[in-house]
Amino acid sequence: MDQHADSPKTRYISTASSVFAEKGYNAASLAGIADKLGVTKQALLHFFGSKAALYEEVLKALSDRLLSSIQNVEGTSPDEQLRNFFLQLSTASLEKPADTQLVLRALLDAQVSSESWPLKPFLDALGALAHKTKRWSQASDAELFCWIYQLIGSIQHFAISQVTLKGMYGTEAFDVLRETHSAQLRAALADLEKDPS
Amino acid sequence: MDQHADSPKTRYISTASSVFAEKGYNAASLAGIADKLGVTKQALLHFFGSKAALYEEVLKALSDRLLSSIQNVEGTSPDEQLRNFFLQLSTASLEKPADTQLVLRALLDAQVSSESWPLKPFLDALGALAHKTKRWSQASDAELFCWIYQLIGSIQHFAISQVTLKGMYGTEAFDVLRETHSAQLRAALADLEKDPS
């Protein structure tokens, strides 16, 4: 792969990502993405061949991003790395919800399309990291994955509820909620210090 | 409202619900919904006027369903009712994920449309019930809502991950996961017995 950061292809994928995240696969149109890029939709078709192929590359890029966010997480011990990963995921999904939207939309669409799940490498890496912590070293895969899914689920759900929560209770009330949410996440992650119960 | 259960309008809303849940607002077409009902799309337009209005009624029906699932939950004490509600939500969203899909799709679309959130009555009722338990009677709204969102988030996230989890690890492995997930949910609900920490 010899494309540098501002290669047209990567630029296209980046913009397409944000549009797919915002509107979903079907509501996003090639013409709409192209408009945002200042080109015609045929420019997109020239590079990717079809809308479906473009979407696949968007998911591939998402997978790479998530995977590298695990591989490059700061921390000296697995415990610290795992904790940092979840904290970073939480703030990232609140500040830039695009990736979270992309994941959830892909999950919802997968209910019917049932292709192979592109985020498996990410999940496996996360599971492997968690297995290295003392809290989860002895646990079964099922227990471990349920714990992971629980955390990711509440993080992502809170992130996409952001807009409606603000709408229902106001921005100030949401700020309090966000603080509390962060505190509860830290509390859940503090359990990593404990021995397996 | 004098429409009985098999009134055409409620039949249409029910079928539209499942299609909107499966495909999302934009990918669902009036013609597609009508086909599934054995009528033409003009039958739908005759009753609802527009696709957007039909979707609104679908969300209204969803809201009513969720609200009545709280109001009619079994249990003598608020603790028991709250516990039963979450357990029932968990099994329902695994067996019939349509409503969960509908909620999450609406949340994702609300990121940009920012209309008033139709499920507020449900959330408020859930909050009111939780406030009656001894565990949460003294707590702040923020703590309470974060706890609720955490539970709902992990329940819904697990429900829509069902398909991909089966695809990645097989049906047998998922059965184990589901058991573990249910056990962890029960454990979290057991905390209701405790005093506020």
Place this chain on the structure above:
DNA sequence: GTATAAACTTACCACTTGGTAAGTTGTCAA
């Protein structure tokens, strides 16, 4: 029997969609 209204259908329309085919422009190596 006739009027009325509910529950539709057929016919049509303007517009948007993803996609094809064929050309244009700019850059750079030989």
Place this chain on the structure above:
DNA sequence: TTGACAACTTACCAAGTGGTAAGTTTATAC
């Protein structure tokens, strides 16, 4: 100067979209 290639554009199309207008069928009320 020429050839080749990447990065596009203009022109076009068949299929599908939500929506309008006008009719048709069916049951019920008087």
